[in-house]
Amino acid sequence: MNFITVSQAKDIVKSEIYQGSIVKKNLEEALYHYTAEDIYAPLDVPSFDNSAMDGYAFNYEQYKEKIPLKISYTIQAGATDLPILKKGEVARIYTGAPIPKGADTVVMQEKIKENLGELQIQDSKIFQGMNVRLKASQTKKGDLLVPKNTFINSGIVGFLAGFGFTQLPVYAFPKVGLIVTGNELVEAGKPLQQGQIYESNSQALKALLQDINIQPHKIVKVLDDKDSTIETIQDFWEEVDILIMTGGISVGDYDFVKEALEISGVEKLFYKIQQKPGKPIFFGKKKNKYVFALPGNPASVLINFYQYVRPFLEGIQGNLNFNKSKRTARLATAYKKENTLTLFLKAIYKQGKVCLLPTQESYKMDAFTKANCLVELHGDPRLIEENEEVTLWKI
Numbered sequence: 023m024n025f026i027t028v029s030q031a032k033d034i035v036k037s038e039i040y041q042g043s044i045v046k047k048n049l050e051e052a053l054y055h056y057t058a059e060d061i062y063a064p065l066d067v068p069s070f071d072n073s074a075m076d077g078y079a080f081n082y083e084q085y086k087e088k089i090p091l092k093i094s095y096t097i098q099a100g101a102t103d104l105p106i107l108k109k110g111e112v113a114r115i116y117t118g119a120p121i122p123k124g125a126d127t128v129v130m131q132e133k134i135k136e137n138l139g140e141l142q143i144q145d146s147k148i149f150q151g152m153n154v155r156l157k158a159s160q161t162k163k164g165d166l167l168v169p170k171n172t173f174i175n176s177g178i179v180g181f182l183a184g185f186g187f188t189q190l191p192v193y194a195f196p197k198v199g200l201i202v203t204g205n206e207l208v209e210a211g212k213p214l215q216q217g218q219i220y221e222s223n224s225q226a227l228k229a230l231l232q233d234i235n236i237q238p239h240k241i242v243k244v245l246d247d248k249d250s251t252i253e254t255i256q257d258f259w260e261e262v263d264i265l266i267m268t269g270g271i272s273v274g275d276y277d278f279v280k281e282a283l284e285i286s287g288v289e290k291l292f293y294k295i296q297q298k299p300g301k302p303i304f305f306g307k308k309k310n311k312y313v314f315a316l317p318g319n320p321a322s323v324l325i326n327f328y329q330y331v332r333p334f335l336e337g338i339q340g341n342l343n344f345n346k347s348k349r350t351a352r353l354a355t356a357y358k359k360e361n362t363l364t365l366f367l368k369a370i371y372k373q374g375k376v377c378l379l380p381t382q383e384s385y386k387m388d389a390f391t392k393a394n395c396l397v398e399l400h401g402d403p404r405l406i407e408e409n410e411e412v413t414l415w416k417i
């Protein structure tokens with residue numbers, strides 16, 4: 023075979039990943055981006071000693087010495103004007119309120135008795151420092167909070183908000199455009215004539231892109247016609263960073279995509295991979311812009327997106343792990359591999375075992391209603407035994 027292997031194709035895709043531009047985003051908009059710098063703590067958190075409970079702040083040594091404890095002050099959360107406790111003085115205190123000088127321990131209000139303003143502690147487990155959240159006990163000023171290239175999830179947004187960050191440096195998402203080709207394609211809502219099908223690849227790709235938080239910049243359907251394909255590609259080239267196309271990439275007389283890309287000045291990085299499904303895939307480049315032309319069969323679109331397009335886009339977004347979704351599992355039942363192509367098979371992974379789904383043809387999409395992974399099988403034709411360890415990709 024004169025076309026490349028899956029691992030050669032992945033090496034090429036990986037080697038073309040470039041770093042997205044660095045932009046400042048408001049904290050709430052930084053969600054699902056990757057950090058473009060190491061983020062350090064601008065302050066201690068907590069920034070002052072404070073109470074973990076509603077209760078009473080007192081001095082533990084004085085309590086041990088049996089000095090009578092008199093409730094002398096009340097300190098609310100947010101209090102800025104704090105008393106200094108003298109010997110025997112105690113402060114009524116609330117969760118989050120600052121611990122006054124002179125106190126070092128808090129007793130919960132459920133574990134005391136009050137008698138004429140005197141505090142009686144009835145907590146057999148009390149110890150010095152109990153219920154006090156010390157300054158910097160979570161983070162010290164200057165500590166590394168989040169390294170560069172970290173995916174910003176909701177927990178990270180909440181964590182960083184606690185330091186007063188309003189903006190974060192993140193990698194910008196690339197602008198992605200979609201072109202679907204085919205005379206037979208009809209958009210939903212219109213009746214189908216003989217020989218027509220509903221156009222589904224653009225919807226699938228839109229959803230796949232949304233999974234990685236990219237909204238396609240523009241989606242266009244083009245007929246199987248060389249001139250309109252060239253014209254549409256050239257229009258997109260001005261507006262997007264990455265172009266994803268589907269259909270018209272095989273060898274039929276009406277498959278114009280490869281030729282149209284080449285006429286438009288796109289340099290071929292590879293065309294066709296030793297795999298099934300999804301063999302006729304084209305990856306190309308013009309200056310600093312890229313195109314993936316995927317085969318039209320709907321299952322091939324998804325599989326090629328998961329294997330090549332998604333890791334490329336995520337790499338640009340700042341993800342350094344090209345194999346983020348790779349796992350291994352044991353095959354639930356034996357499988358007869360009948361050719362030398364690398365297979366990507368829709369499957370269900372559960373508790374260390376993986377079960378291949380019955381429908382694998384690239385025009386059939388039904389297996390995607392159940393599949394949670396793709397099993398990768400490579401090598402010569404052979405019987406892959408039950409329980410053999412295989413590679414899988416979470417989807």
Ligand SMILES: Nc1nc2c(c(=O)[nH]1)N[C@H]1C(S)=C(S)[C@@H](COP(=O)(O)OP(=O)(O)OC[C@H]3O[C@@H](n4cnc5c(N)ncnc54)[C@H](O)[C@@H]3O)O[C@H]1N2
Pocket residue numbers: 202203204206207219220221222223224268269270271272273274277299300301302316317318319320322384385
């Ligand atoms: N003589 C050969 N024929 C084919 C080969 C080959 O090696 N030699 N490869 C086959 C393989 S494998 C694939 S995959 C397909 C890829 O073909 P194209 O990329 O040219 O795609 P089309 O022919 O345009 O469409 C294929 C199939 O998918 C349907 N389709 C296309 N676009 C959409 C869409 N947006 N939404 C839903 N369905 C779509 C289309 O109607 C076709 O049924 O080539 C094989 N042929």
Ligand code: MOO
Pocket residue numbers: 297298299300301302317319321322384385
């Ligand atoms: O490469 Mo095709 O997707 O096998 O039908």
